[in-house]
Amino acid sequence: MLKAEVQTVLGMMSGTSFDGGDAAVLETDGERIAGFGASAFRAYTPEERAVLRAAMGRWPGETGVEAAAEIIETAHAQVMAQFEGVALAGFHGQTLAHDPGGRGTHQAGSGAVLALVAGVPVVWDFRSADVQLGGQGAPLAPFYHFALARHIGADAPLAFLNLGGVGNLTWVDPRQPRPEAEGALLAFDTGPANAPLDDLCHARLGCTRDEGGALAARGQVDAEVVAAFLDQPFFYRTPPKSLDRGFGDMLVRVAHLSDADALATLSECAAAAVASGVNFCPAVPSRVLVCGGGRHNAHLMARIAAHLSCPVVPVEAVGLEGDMIEAQAFAFLAMRVARGLPTSCPMTTGVAAAVGGGQISAP
Numbered sequence: 001m002l003k004a005e006v007q008t009v010l011g012m013m014s015g016t017s018f019d020g021g022d023a024a025v026l027e028t029d030g031e032r033i034a035g036f037g038a039s040a041f042r043a044y045t046p047e048e049r050a051v052l053r054a055a056m057g058r059w060p061g062e063t064g065v066e067a068a069a070e071i072i073e074t075a076h077a078q079v080m081a082q083f084e085g086v087a088l089a090g091f092h093g094q095t096l097a098h099d100p101g102g103r104g105t106h107q108a109g110s111g112a113v114l115a116l117v118a119g120v121p122v123v124w125d126f127r128s129a130d131v132q133l134g135g136q137g138a139p140l141a142p143f144y145h146f147a148l149a150r151h152i153g154a155d156a157p158l159a160f161l162n163l164g165g166v167g168n169l170t171w172v173d174p175r176q177p178r179p180e181a182e183g184a185l186l187a188f189d190t191g192p193a194n195a196p197l198d199d200l201c202h203a204r205l206g207c208t209r210d211e212g213g214a215l216a217a218r219g220q221v222d223a224e225v226v227a228a229f230l231d232q233p234f235f236y237r238t239p240p241k242s243l244d245r246g247f248g249d250m251l252v253r254v255a256h257l258s259d260a261d262a263l264a265t266l267s268e269c270a271a272a273a274v275a276s277g278v279n280f281c282p283a284v285p286s287r288v289l290v291c292g293g294g295r296h297n298a299h300l301m302a303r304i305a306a307h308l309s310c311p312v313v314p315v316e317a318v319g320l321e322g323d324m325i326e327a328q329a330f331a332f333l334a335m336r337v338a339r340g341l342p343t344s345c346p347m348t349t350g351v352a353a354a355v356g357g358g359q360i361s362a363p
Contacts, residue, residue, distance in 0.1 A: 004339060006034045010089040010120075011331025012076050014109075016165025017194055017293060018052050019208070020044045021072075022327040023079040025086065030335035033151045039324045042079045044071070055096050059106050068096065072109035073117075080118040089114070090334025090358075091124040092326075098137065100242065104128065105137045112361040119363045123334035126358045130344045135351030136242035138168070142187035142348040143336065144329035145170040146179035152318045159278070159285035160315070161304075162326065163294020165195035166243050167274055170348075171281045180345040180354040186282060187348040188239035191273030194294050196250035196266045200259075203251060210263050213299025219264030225253050229269045235276050240350040267300050275307035287311045289318060291325040333358065 006029045014021045021044075025037025044052065048071045055068035072094045080089065091114055093107030111124025127137035145160040149172045160170045167190040176184035194209070197216070201207050210216055234241065250269070254262035278285070287310055294300055295314045305312040315322045333343045342354035 004029055004031075007087040007335060008037065008085055009331040009335050010080065010083050010086045011327045011329060011334065012079060012090065013092045013326040013330055014072060014076070014094045015326065016095060017198060018044060018049050019293070021075050021079055022324055023076075023083070024321075024324040024327040024331065025083060026328045026331035028147075028332050028335050030332065030339045030341055031147070033147050033332075036321070036328070038083065039321065039327065040079055040082050041323070042075050044075065048075070052094060055108070057097055059097050059103060065096065065108060068094065069108040069110065073113050076109065076114055077117045080114060080120070086120055088334055088338055089118070089120050089122045090126075090330035091122050092126060092330050093124060098242070100131045100136045105131050111359070115361040115363050121338075121363065122361050123337045123358045124361065126330070126333060126337075126343065129357040130349050130351050130355055133351050133355055135344060135349035135355070136240055137349060138242040139170070139187050139189060139348065140333060140344060140357075141168070141326055141329040142170040142172075142185050143179040143343060144325075144332040145187075146172050146174065146185060147332060148320065148325075149174040152320070156286045157283050159281065159288045160325075161190075161274060161288050161290045163193045163270075163290060163292040163297075163300070164326070165193065165198070167191055167193035167270060167277075167294070169274065169277045171285060180342050183282070185345070185347050186239060186280070188241045188277065188280070189243045190277035191234065191243065191270065192247055192250055193270045194292075194297075196247075197263060197270070197297075200251055200254070200262055200266060204259055210297070213263075213267060213297040215260050216263035216267045217299040219258070219260030219262070221268045222254070222257060222261065222265045225265050226268050226272055229253065230272055230276060235273070239277070239280050240346075240348060242349070267297075267303055270294075270300060271303035271307055274304050278308060285310055287313065289313060289315045289320075291315045291320070291322040293323070295322050
């Protein structure tokens with residue numbers, strides 16, 4: 001167990017968009033942020049992305065999982081080789097299946113392999129302990145969001161919105177003493193975000209994304225599709241709550257629409273899902289700080305802002321690096337695991353009590 005002193009920690013995250021692996025250095029003691037270090041991104045090739053997509057929804061031992069894990073491990077080992085002077089690393093792996101309350105959760109990639117290759121202790125398998133104790137196992141970034149809110153000097157409740165393949169929201173009251181304190185946090189997945197947009201672009205247009213939401217901005221929203229989408233049980237459930245990669249029938253719902261109209265409708269679904277989530281917050285946030293790839297989608301950002309009564313801005317507005325928040329979060333969580341501190345609590349994942357997840361593999 002590490003001492004309560006600032007360490008140089010590397011965090012690594014591979015998200016549901018399958019674009020690649022993010023890595024970022026954080027100077028932290030697991031409670032406060034002392035500084036930000038270098039970052040890197042390792043993109044997946046189209047061939048690697050195809051293997052990962054084919055393994056979605058599969059569990060250890062099933063077809064394609066071993067090949068996916070090898071890609072994840074190789075990519076992250078290559079990223080780790082770019083960093084020197086790191087005392088500890090946090091490795092999230094690639095979520096292939098997530099079934100809290102059922103089969104559990106499955107992140108492909110072994111931290112033990114990375115520790116052996118890189119010669120650095122690696123914290124990994126962050127979600128299993130939470131799920132085993134009755135939690136949703138997600139989202140896990142909220143404890144880091146609490147530290148970020150304090151780092152930027154926030155003095156009133158605010159929200160962090162991550163727009164990845166799935167959207168997730170963290171409401172933070174930075175006036176509370178600790179992230180696990182009552183009233184400090186509320187976190188949950190809002191619903192599908194970039195994933196269906198990117199899936200449609202891949203399926204229909206042969207590209208990875210609608211750059212800036214330009215095509216969606218030219219389309220017309222099918223209000224009936226949006227209304228039916230919002231009428232699903234997930235949106236009535238009280239947080240905390242989590243999804244895996246999102247609702248698998250999203251492309252079917254817009255199959256009758258043109259490319260532009262389909263993208264406009266999927267964007268409206270994502271924005272309306274965020275608005276639905278904000279309604280569960282204990283108080284209206286003073287602002288919503290957006291991280292993740294979706295913040296580059298000007299149309300999606302505009303639609304979210306249109307639904308909310310508070311400012312919606314990228315995290316760059318407060319001096320943070322939006323592409324690396326999640327990677328930094330797993331550096332922060334790795335340090336907490338190494339110190340024996342909790343990484344989730346009832347109001348972030350629905351777990352029965354504050355719990356520390358993750359296992360540590362020595363070199």
